Amino acid sequence: xxxxxxxxxxxxxxxxxxxxxxxxxxxxxxxxxxxxxxxxxxxxxxxxxxxxxxxxxxxxxxxxxxxxxxxxxxxxxxxxxxxxxxxxxxxxxxxxxxxxxxxxxxxxxxxxxxxxxxxxxxxxxxxxxxxxxxxxxxxxxxxxxxxxxxxxxxxxxxxxxxxxxxxxxxxxxxxxxxxxxxxxxxxxxxxxxxxxxxxxxxxxxxxxxxxxxxxxxxxxxxxxxxxxxxxxxxxxxxxxxxxxxxxxxxxxxxxxxxxxxxxxxxxxxxxxxxxxxxxxxxxxxxxxxxxxxxxxxxxxxxxxxxxxxxxxxxxx
Amino acid sequence: xxxxxxxxxxxxxxxxxxxxxxxxxxxxxxxxxxxxxxxxxxxxxxxxxxxxxxxxxxxxxxxxxxxxxxxxxxxxxxxxxxxxxxxxxxxxxxxxxxxxxxxxxxxxxxxxxxxxxxxxxxxxxxxxxxxxxxxxxxxxxxxxxxxxxxxxxxxxxxxxxxxxxxxxxxxxxxxxxxxxxxxxxxxxxxxxxxxxxxxxxxxxxxxxxxxxxxxxxxxxxxxxxxxxxxxxxxxxxxxxxxxxxxxxxxxxxxxxxxxxxxxxxxxxxxxxxxxxxxxxxxxxxxxxxxxxxxxxxxxxxxxxxxxxxxxxxxxxxxxxxxxxxxxxxxxxxxxxxxxxxxxxxxxxxxxxxxxxxxxxxxxxxxxxxxxxxxxxxxxxxxxxxxxxxxxxxxxxxxxxxxxxxxxxxxxxxxxxxxxxxxxxxxxxxxxxxxxxxxxxxxxxxxxxxxxxxxxxxxxxxxxxxxxxxxxxxxxxxxxxxxxxxxxxxxxxxxxxxxxxxxxxxxxxxxxxxxxxxxxxxxxxxxxxxxxxxxxxxxxxxxxxxxxxxxxxxxxxxxxxxxxxxxxxxxxxxxxxxxxxxxxxxxxxxxxxxxxxxxxxxxxxxxxxxxxxxxxxxxxxxxxxxxxxxxxxxxxxxxxxxxxxxxxxxxxxxxxxxxxxxxxxxxx
Numbered sequence: 001x002x003x004x005x006x007x008x009x010x011x012x013x014x015x016x017x018x019x020x021x022x023x024x025x026x027x028x029x030x031x032x033x034x035x036x037x038x039x040x041x042x043x044x045x046x047x048x049x050x051x052x053x054x055x056x057x058x059x060x061x062x063x064x065x066x067x068x069x070x071x072x073x074x075x076x077x078x079x080x081x082x083x084x085x086x087x088x089x090x091x092x093x094x095x096x097x098x099x100x101x102x103x104x105x106x107x108x109x110x111x112x113x114x115x116x117x118x119x120x121x122x123x124x125x126x127x128x129x130x131x132x133x134x135x136x137x138x139x140x141x142x143x144x145x146x147x148x149x150x151x152x153x154x155x156x157x158x159x160x161x162x163x164x165x166x167x168x169x170x171x172x173x174x175x176x177x178x179x180x181x182x183x184x185x186x187x188x189x190x191x192x193x194x195x196x197x198x199x200x201x202x203x204x205x206x207x208x209x210x211x212x213x214x215x216x217x218x219x220x221x222x223x224x225x226x227x228x229x230x231x232x233x234x235x236x237x238x239x240x241x242x243x244x245x246x247x248x249x250x251x252x253x254x255x256x257x258x259x260x261x262x263x264x265x266x267x268x269x270x271x272x273x274x275x276x277x278x279x280x281x282x283x284x285x286x287x288x289x290x291x292x293x294x295x296x297x298x299x300x301x302x303x304x305x306x307x308x309x310x311x312x313x314x315x316x
Numbered sequence: 317x318x319x320x321x322x323x324x325x326x327x328x329x330x331x332x333x334x335x336x337x338x339x340x341x342x343x344x345x346x347x348x349x350x351x352x353x354x355x356x357x358x359x360x361x362x363x364x365x366x367x368x369x370x371x372x373x374x375x376x377x378x379x380x381x382x383x384x385x386x387x388x389x390x391x392x393x394x395x396x397x398x399x400x401x402x403x404x405x406x407x408x409x410x411x412x413x414x415x416x417x418x419x420x421x422x423x424x425x426x427x428x429x430x431x432x433x434x435x436x437x438x439x440x441x442x443x444x445x446x447x448x449x450x451x452x453x454x455x456x457x458x459x460x461x462x463x464x465x466x467x468x469x470x471x472x473x474x475x476x477x478x479x480x481x482x483x484x485x486x487x488x489x490x491x492x493x494x495x496x497x498x499x500x501x502x503x504x505x506x507x508x509x510x511x512x513x514x515x516x517x518x519x520x521x522x523x524x525x526x527x528x529x530x531x532x533x534x535x536x537x538x539x540x541x542x543x544x545x546x547x548x549x550x551x552x553x554x555x556x557x558x559x560x561x562x563x564x565x566x567x568x569x570x571x572x573x574x575x576x577x578x579x580x581x582x583x584x585x586x587x588x589x590x591x592x593x594x595x596x597x598x599x600x601x602x603x604x605x606x607x608x609x610x611x612x613x614x615x616x617x618x619x620x621x622x623x624x625x626x627x628x629x630x631x632x633x634x635x636x637x638x639x640x641x642x643x644x645x646x647x648x649x650x651x652x653x654x655x656x657x658x659x660x661x662x663x664x665x666x667x668x669x670x671x672x673x674x675x676x677x678x679x680x681x682x683x684x685x686x687x688x689x690x691x692x693x694x695x696x697x698x699x700x701x702x703x704x705x706x707x708x709x710x711x712x713x714x715x716x717x718x719x720x721x722x723x724x725x726x727x728x729x730x731x732x733x734x735x736x737x738x739x740x741x742x743x744x745x746x747x748x749x750x751x752x753x754x755x756x757x758x759x760x761x762x763x764x765x766x767x768x769x770x771x772x773x774x775x776x777x778x779x780x781x782x783x784x785x786x787x788x789x790x791x792x793x794x795x796x797x798x799x800x801x802x803x804x805x806x807x808x809x810x811x812x813x814x815x816x817x818x819x820x821x822x823x824x825x826x827x828x829x830x831x832x833x834x835x836x837x838x839x840x841x842x843x844x845x846x847x848x849x850x851x852x853x854x855x856x857x858x859x860x861x862x863x864x865x866x867x868x869x870x871x872x873x874x875x876x877x878x879x880x881x882x883x884x885x886x887x888x889x890x891x892x893x894x895x896x897x898x899x900x901x902x903x904x905x906x907x908x909x910x911x912x913x914x915x916x917x918x919x920x921x922x923x924x925x926x927x928x929x930x931x932x933x934x935x936x937x938x939x940x941x942x943x944x945x946x947x948x949x950x951x952x953x954x955x956x957x958x959x960x961x962x963x964x965x966x967x968x969x970x971x972x973x974x975x976x977x978x979x980x981x982x983x
Contacts, residue, residue, distance in 0.1 A: 038622050063528050064609035069942040073528045146728055160940045182927035185621050186841050192624050193842035196716050289623045
C-alpha cells in the first residue's frame with residue numbers, strides 16, 4: 001500500500017492513460033489538484049487532506065507549485081486547493097486573489113503561525129535579560145560579526161517575506177544590522193553553522209518548523225503586535241515611529257479555486273471541516289525532518305490513529 | 317609592445333577620470349545641481365514592467381485567434397507534450413495505475429531496474445564496445461545501489477522527452493535559417509536572448525501559458541537547451557563540401573531531397589555534437605525544472621537542502637552527474653559511430669540481425685514475470701542501498717568547527733581588499749558617464765554599430781530603473797570573473813603542459829560543470845555566512861570551468877612547428893610558455909573569458925537564493941510574486957549586460973587574432 005502510494009504521489013498524471021475509477025457517491029470523478037511546496041509541514045498537511053478526500057471517494061492529484069505563484073493556478077482552476085497560506089507571509093497575495101472572485105478562502109487549518117526573532121539558548125548567558133527585547137539594546141555587540149561590528153547582526157528572511165525588520169530595528173532603537181537570507185534554506189544554514197560552533201546568532205524563525213525541535217532556543221519577546229502598532233506612529237514605546245512591536249501572528253489558511261464549491265460540494269465541506277493542531281504538526285514535522293521518516297509513513301500513521309476524527313469530517 | 321601607444325594613453329586617462337568621478341563624483345554633481353546624473357530619477361523610469369504584465373494578462377485571458385483563444389492554443393500544445401511524457405514516465409518510473417492517490421492500483425509495473433540496466437548496457441555495446449557498456453552499466457548500477465533509482469528514472473523520462481523536441485525544433489529552425497538568410501538575421505538576436513535571459517525570468521509566463529506541472533518544466537528546458545542545436549545546424553550545413561552540393565544538384569534533387577538526403581546526412585557528425593549539447597543543457601535544467609513540478613533528482617536535491625541534509629543533497633547531485641556522464645558518453649559514442657557505418661548483412665532473419673534487442677526484450681519479459689514473485693527483481697530493494705550522507709554532513713561540520721576562523725580571515729581579506737573597493741567604484745560612477753564609456757568602448761572595438769547597440773542596451777537598463785542593481789550585478793560578476801580567471805587560466809595552462817595534472821583537472825572540472833550548484837551553495841553559506849563573499853565563492857566555483865577548458869585548449873592547439881621553431885632558437889621552457897604558447901593562445905583564452913562571464917551571469921540568479929541585492933534577486937522576487945513584467949525586464953537587463961560583454965570581447969579577440977596573423981583584417 002505504502003509503496004503504491006509513493007509511486008502515485010510522484011506522478012499522479014499517469015491517470016490520463018487509464019480510465020479513472022467509477023465512483024457513484026462523489027459529484028465528479030475529476031481529480032482535485034492539491035499543491036505541494038518544498039517544506040515538510042506543508043507536504044504532511046496536504047497529504048493528510050488528500051488521504052481524507054480519497055477515503056471519501058474523491059480522486060486526488062498532487063502538483064508541485066511555488067508558494068506565491070500558485071495563486072495564478074488557483075485563479076484559473078489549474079489547481080484546486082492550497083493547504084497552507086500563512087497569514088504572516090501570504091495574506092497579501094491571498095487577499096488579492098480572493099478579491100478577484102476566482103479564489104476562495106476556505107478557512108483556518110487550525111495551525112497558528114508564529115514568526116519572530118529567535119536565539120539559541122546559549123546566548124542567554126552572554127546576554128542576560130533575554131527573552132525581553134530590551135536586553136538586545138544592551139548587548140547588541142554580542143551578536144556582532146566583523147562585517148557589522150559594533151552593530152549586532154540579525155539574519156532576516158527573504159525580502160519577499162516582508163516583516164518590517166529594518167523599521168523595527170529603527171523604531172525600537174536596536175543597534176542591529178538586518179541581513180536578508182535569500183531562501184529558507186540559507187537562513188537555517190546560518191543557524192546550523194552557528195549552533196555547531198556555539199557562536200552568536202539571532203535570526204528569523206517561524207513555527208510550525210523543525211528548527212525549534214532540533215535546536216534549543218527562544219523567541220524574543222517584543223511588545224505584542226496590534227494593527228495600530230504598524231499603522232499609527234504614536235502607538236507604542238516609540239511615539240514617533242510605527243513598527244515598534246513584534247511581528248503579527250496569525251492562522252494558516254486553506255485556499256481553494258472558487259469553482260470547487262460547485263464542482264465538488266462534498267469535498268468542499270470536508271475541506272472546511274478539516275483542522276490540525278500546532279502540537280500534532282510539530283511532532284510530525286520532527287518525525288520527518290529529524291528522525292528521517294518518510295512523509296508517507298507519517299501521514300499513514302496519522303490516518304490510522306485518527307480514524308474517528310476524519311470519519312467525522314466526511315459524515316458531517 | 318613596451319612603448320605606450322597614444323591610444324592606450326587616452327584609455328588610461330579615461331579610466332583615471334572614471335575613478336575620480338566614482339570617488340568624488342557625487343559631491344561635485346550635487347554641488348553643480350546635477351544630482352540626476354548620479355542617481356537615475358524615479359520620474360524618468362519607463363513603466364515597461366507594468367506594460368509587459370498587462371500584455372501577459374491580455375494574452376492569457378483575452379487574446380483569441382478567432383476559432384480558439386490563445387490559452388486554448390497553448391494548453392493544446394501542453395496536452396500534446398503531456399501524452400508522450402506520461403507514457404515515458406509510466407514506462408520508466410511509475411507503471412500504469414488505475415485511480416489516484418491511496419486507492420491507486422498498479423495495473424502494469426514500470427520497466428524493472430534489471431531490464432533498464434540490460435537496455436543501457438546493450439546500447440553501450442551497440443554504440444561502441446564492451447568497455448563503454450561496462451561504464452554505462454556501472455553508472456546505472458550506482459543509481460540503484462545508492463537509492464536514487466526512482467528519482468533518476470523520473471529525471472530520465474523528462475530528458476527522453478525534452479531532448480527529441482529540442483533536437484527536432486533546433487534542426488528545423490537551423491535548416492530554415494540556412495535556407496533563408498533573412499530569417500537567420502531575425503533568429504540570431506532571439507537565440508542570444510534565449511541563452512542569456514535567466515530561466516527564472518520566463519518561468520512565470522510559461523506557467524501562465526502551459527499550466528502548472530511537468531509540461532511547463534519541459535517547455536522551459538527546451539527553450540534553454542535548443543539554441544546550440546540551431547546554431548550548430550546552420551553552421552554545419554554551411555560547412556558541407558560544395559562538391560557534395562553540386563553532386564546533389566547534378567543528380568536532380570528536389571529541394572526537399574537536397575536537404576534531407578544530401579545536406580543533413582553529410583553534416584551528421586557535427587549535428588550529433590549539437591544533440592550532445594542539448595542533452596547536457598537539459599540535465600543542467602533539472603533543478604530549476606523541479607521547482608515548477610518536474611520532480612525527480614532535482615526535487616530530491618532541493619528538499620534535502622531545505623532540511624539542511626547536506627549529504628542527501630550531495631548524493632542526489634552526484635546522481636545527476638553520473639546520469640549526465642552516462643548519457644554523454646553514449647551520445648558521443650553514437651557521434652563517432654555515425655561516421656563508420658557498415659551495412660547489415662542481408663538475408664538473415666530479424667532476430668539474427670538484432671541480437672541485442674532480442675536479449676533486452678527477453679530480459680524485460682522475464683523480469684516482469686519473476687518480479688511478480690520476487691519484488692527485488694522488479695524494484696531494487698531498499699535494504700540493499702548504501703548511503704554516504706553522514707560522511708558529507710560530518711565533513712562540513714568538521715570544517716565549520718575547526719577551520720572557521722581561517723575561513724573568516726580569508727573572507728575579510730578579500731572583502732576589504734578587493735570586493736568592497738570595487739563595489740564602491742561601480743556604484744559611484746554616474747550613470748550618464750558609464751553609458752558614455754560603454755558606448756566609447758563599443759566604438760573603438762566594433763565601430764558605430766557596436767557603439768549604437770551598447771548605447772541602446774545600457775540606456776534600456778537605466779530607463780527601466782535597474783541601474784543600481786545592474787551595477788551591483790556588474791561588480792559581483794566582474795570580481796568573480798577576475799578571480800575565476802586568476803585560478804582557472806593557470807590551471808588550464810598546467811593541464812595543457814603536464815599530462816597527468818591534465819587528467820586530474822579534467823575530472824575536477826567535468827564534475828563542477830554537471831554538479832548542480834545548489835549542492836554546494838548551502839555548505840558555502842555555512843562556512844562563509846550570507847553575503848557577497850559567499851555569492852562570489854559560488855559563482856567562481858561554477859564559472860571557473862570555461863576558463864580552465866579554453867586556456868588548456870588554446871595552449872594545446874598552438875601549432876607544433878612554432879614550438880619547434882622556439883626550441884631551435886634556444887628558448888627555455890619558461891620562454892616557450894611566455895613568448896610563444898601564451899600569446900598564441902590569447903584568442904582562445906579571451907573566448908574562455910567570454911564564456912566565464914556568461915556562466916557567472918547565469919549563476920547570479922542562483923546566488924539570489926543566498927541573499928544578494930542584484931538583478932538576480934530582482935528576477936527571483938518577480939518569480940515568487942508571479943510578476944511577469946518585473947522578471948522579464950530584469951531578465952533583459954541581465955541579457956544586455958551579457959551581450960555587451962560578449963560583443964566587446966569577441967571584437968577584441970578578433971583584433972588579437974589579426975595582430976598575431978591568425979586571421980586577415982578584412983576576413
